[in-house]
Amino acid sequence: MTPALASGGGPVIPNFGQGSSCEIHNGWFCTDWVRAHWGDTLQPALVQHVELAAIAVAIGFVLASALAFAGFRFRLLDPPIGFFADFLYTIPSLALFQLLVPLTGLTVTTVEIALVSYTLLILYRNMIEGLRGVPPDALEAARGSGFTRLQTLVHVELPLALPAVIAGLRIATVSTISIATVAAFVIPEGLGRPIFVALEQEVFKTEILTAGGLAVLLALSADAVLVLAQRALTPWSRLERRA
Amino acid sequence: MIRKHTRRAAKAVFAISLGVAIVLGGTATAAPKKTAAAPTIVVGTKNFTEEYILGQLYKQALEGAGFKVSYKESIGSSELIDTAITSGKINFYPEYTGVIVQDLAKKKSPSSAAATFAAAKKFEETRGLTLLNATPFYDTDSFGMLTSTAKKLGVKTIADMKKVKSFSFAGYPECKTRITCLLGLKQVYGLTQVQFVPLASISVYTLLDQGKITAGDVFSTDPQLAGTKYTILVDTNHIFGFQNVAPVVSQKLLSAAGPKFAQIVNAVSAKLTLQAMIAMNKAVAIDKATPAAVAAGFLKANNLK
Amino acid sequence: MLADQFEPGTFVDAFRFMGHNAGFLLQKSGEHLELSLTALGIALLLSLPLGLWLGHRHRGLFFAVSVSNVGRALPSLVLIAVGLTIFGVGFWNNTAALVVLAVPPILTNAYFAIDGVDRDVVEAARGMGLGELQVLWRVELPLGLPLVIAGIRIAVIFVIATATIAAIAGGGGLGEIIVDQPSYGLSGVVAASLCVSALAFLAALLLSLLLRQMSRRPGPIP
Numbered sequence: 040m041t042p043a044l045a046s047g048g049g050p051v052i053p054n055f056g057q058g059s060s061c062e063i064h065n066g067w068f069c070t071d072w073v074r075a076h077w078g079d080t081l082q083p084a085l086v087q088h089v090e091l092a093a094i095a096v097a098i099g100f101v102l103a104s105a106l107a108f109a110g111f112r113f114r115l116l117d118p119p120i121g122f123f124a125d126f127l128y129t130i131p132s133l134a135l136f137q138l139l140v141p142l143t144g145l146t147v148t149t150v151e152i153a154l155v156s157y158t159l160l161i162l163y164r165n166m167i168e169g170l171r172g173v174p175p176d177a178l179e180a181a182r183g184s185g186f187t188r189l190q191t192l193v194h195v196e197l198p199l200a201l202p203a204v205i206a207g208l209r210i211a212t213v214s215t216i217s218i219a220t221v222a223a224f225v226i227p228e229g230l231g232r233p234i235f236v237a238l239e240q241e242v243f244k245t246e247i248l249t250a251g252g253l254a255v256l257l258a259l260s261a262d263a264v265l266v267l268a269q270r271a272l273t274p275w276s277r278l279e280r281r282a
Numbered sequence: 283m284i285r286k287h288t289r290r291a292a293k294a295v296f297a298i299s300l301g302v303a304i305v306l307g308g309t310a311t312a313a314p315k316k317t318a319a320a321p322t323i324v325v326g327t328k329n330f331t332e333e334y335i336l337g338q339l340y341k342q343a344l345e346g347a348g349f350k351v352s353y354k355e356s357i358g359s360s361e362l363i364d365t366a367i368t369s370g371k372i373n374f375y376p377e378y379t380g381v382i383v384q385d386l387a388k389k390k391s392p393s394s395a396a397a398t399f400a401a402a403k404k405f406e407e408t409r410g411l412t413l414l415n416a417t418p419f420y421d422t423d424s425f426g427m428l429t430s431t432a433k434k435l436g437v438k439t440i441a442d443m444k445k446v447k448s449f450s451f452a453g454y455p456e457c458k459t460r461i462t463c464l465l466g467l468k469q470v471y472g473l474t475q476v477q478f479v480p481l482a483s484i485s486v487y488t489l490l491d492q493g494k495i496t497a498g499d500v501f502s503t504d505p506q507l508a509g510t511k512y513t514i515l516v517d518t519n520h521i522f523g524f525q526n527v528a529p530v531v532s533q534k535l536l537s538a539a540g541p542k543f544a545q546i547v548n549a550v551s552a553k554l555t556l557q558a559m560i561a562m563n564k565a566v567a568i569d570k571a572t573p574a575a576v577a578a579g580f581l582k583a584n585n586l587k
Numbered sequence: 588m589l590a591d592q593f594e595p596g597t598f599v600d601a602f603r604f605m606g607h608n609a610g611f612l613l614q615k616s617g618e619h620l621e622l623s624l625t626a627l628g629i630a631l632l633l634s635l636p637l638g639l640w641l642g643h644r645h646r647g648l649f650f651a652v653s654v655s656n657v658g659r660a661l662p663s664l665v666l667i668a669v670g671l672t673i674f675g676v677g678f679w680n681n682t683a684a685l686v687v688l689a690v691p692p693i694l695t696n697a698y699f700a701i702d703g704v705d706r707d708v709v710e711a712a713r714g715m716g717l718g719e720l721q722v723l724w725r726v727e728l729p730l731g732l733p734l735v736i737a738g739i740r741i742a743v744i745f746v747i748a749t750a751t752i753a754a755i756a757g758g759g760g761l762g763e764i765i766v767d768q769p770s771y772g773l774s775g776v777v778a779a780s781l782c783v784s785a786l787a788f789l790a791a792l793l794l795s796l797l798l799r800q801m802s803r804r805p806g807p808i809p
Binding site for chain 3: 067126128129130131132133134135137138141210213214216217218220221224231234237238242244247248250251254255258259262
């Protein structure tokens with residue numbers, strides 16, 4: 040018998056109810072499960088996922104901008120920055136998350152550092168390409184009009200680099216949403232968490248398909264929003280295409 | 283016109299992202315302040331269903347009594363979560379007494395549940411930790427296989443497996459180095475012909491159902507064992523030890539939290555009988571309820587919340 | 588968690604791990620490549636001819652772009668998990684997932700590579716009496732080769748890196764070490780991860796060399 044037991048009668052075991060036939064037999068899509076667990080499982084995971092991705096892309100954008108200006112202004116810096124970003128990208132996300140845990144613990148910070156690292160390559164490359172892709176004629180015209188270096192940057196180079204930047208932002212956002220699913224391997228957050236739980240529960244199909252479906256829909260929606268933003272911010276590109 | 287529009291937009295995007303980055307930097311560096319009054323109980327759990335339920339039970343009971351609880355679910359195996367508590371990242375987690383004695387302390391298994399609890403408590407107390415009361419239920423690793431496989435191989439006890447030429451055995455990765463698991467099978471039962479299949483994220487039952495393994499490490503409180511599909515071989519050499527659950531707490535927390543803390547935790551533990559635990563496991567694993575809901579229901583029915 | 592044991596020394600330990608477990612790492616690398624190359628082979632068979640032909644005909648721009656967009660939006664973890672629900676545990680659940688991952692870059696790049704070839708050159712070739720297939724093979728493909736290979740390169744890196752996650756669903760390979768920190772320690776995780784990066788770099792390098800080799804062949808007929 041076990042030691043040091045408090046006295047008292049046996050416990051009351053409430054009736055926890057029974058899962059539906061669909062849930063017990065692991066049907067492909069149990070709508071009753073989805074309805075029952077939207078609030079306590081799916082929605083929180085979705086919100087966490089959006090947060091994780093949004094923070095990573097925002098920070099990545101700021102960092103990549105700074106790095107891109109540096110790499111663009113001081114050409115010597117470009118190869119090492121580019122190589123470093125390339126290298127980060129080949130590190131499997133599973134490994135990068137685990138490697139950061141001893142440094143920053145089992146926290147959101149760990150996940151964010153890894154996610155930001157992955158966005159850096161895409162954003163940096165696109166921003167540099169965008170800045171480099173400014174036609175020399177435009178720069179000539181700017182110089183001819185008497186623009187200072189800063190004015191040229193703000194009025195000519197940035198606007199013309201914008202399409203490439205937004206294209207990079209699109210790819211980075213979608214990739215981040217995708218990689219953030221793996222974050223659940225280290226901390227129980229994001230849409231990856233229901234997927235991992237479902238895998239352990241004898242591959243519970245409904246949970247995998249709904250959480251996975253939400254992740255895909257989230258990525259596609261983010262992509263669509265950015266496409267609209269791109270069209271709004273670069274109206275001249277639409278004219279160009281029609282020509 | 284277009285130029286001004288784009289410039290404004292670009293400035294806005296930059297400003298917003300800079301603002302977001304600053305705000306996040308601010309919140310990230312704002313360290314949690316330590317209040318002298320009520321200590322925060324940082325509850326951690328290992329990475330399987332029963333631990334999620336146990337974690338929720340203790341967490342909700344303590345919150346109901348007014349304690350501040352921070353919850354860190356699914357930290358990992360015993361080895362990982364043990365490092366977490368000894369390094370102060372958490373200060374409370376439910377552990378199995380036999381695992382503490384045999385796998386963490388690397389000592390031989392005592393011959394009774396009470397002795398195992400005592401030995402586990404003694405060990406933890408040398409490290410600034412201690413154990414609160416043990417639960418009535420126990421949950422040992424078990425040697426599980428499909429009943430059809432057992433019939434085909436003609437085995438009833440683990441020792442019977444000696445006659446099988448070679449077989450695969452799946453378990454969590456930590457099973458490989460534990461005397462309460464694979465190591466015990468090899469060394470105590472002499473089953474050197476076993477091939478270990480480490481589980482990453484899928485369950486033993488999935489692999490058994492799909493015929494990918496001969497046998498696997500199952501838990502004695504698994505709801506799947508209630509039916510006749512799976513069978514456990516008898517552990518005649520008792521390698522799996524005695525495995526009641528007892529909460530591991532840091533001594534610092536125990537003294538800072540006051541007597542009510544231990545009272546509540548012990549009251550919860552006392553109600554966790556084998557029947558109760560199996561019912562709760564079933565609700566989560568088979569009927570797909572969430573551990574939080576199941577724990578809430580149980581605590582409420584027993585006036586512990 | 589293992590913070591108190593982690594120092595820069597972990598990387599030294601990783602190399603020591605490699606030294607002690609060279610055979611094991613090689614075996615796992617072999618498994619890793621087997622999975623990756625099978626998936627890439629199937630993906631190439633499915634998407635390369637299709638992408639090249641669509642680009643040649645200048646049809647299916649929307650399709651090519653959509654495949655690329657949707658493909659990027661499919662998280663690898665989701666593909667692996669869905670593969671598991673469909674195929675059960677085995678070789679094919681992971682292979683299928685990796686194929687789905689590899690198809691978009693190969694297909695889209697092949698399309699744009701061929702679609703973007705200078706129309707005048709193509710017309711000239713047709714004018715010389717070359718059949719459609721000959722135009723594609725002897726004119727468009729050589730000119731579009733860099734972009735085609737770039738797409739394959741992206742797919743190769745994606746697949747080799749993602750094959751790591753396949754270990755979650757019983758895929759074996761170097762991922763088996765990376766998901767199993769309890770058994771192999773952080774040094775093992777670092778070691779296996781470095782191997783994955785090395786494999787990816789090597790594969791990309793081989794493709795660049797292949798491109799250079801193929802570009803040395805006589806160009807399109809003037």
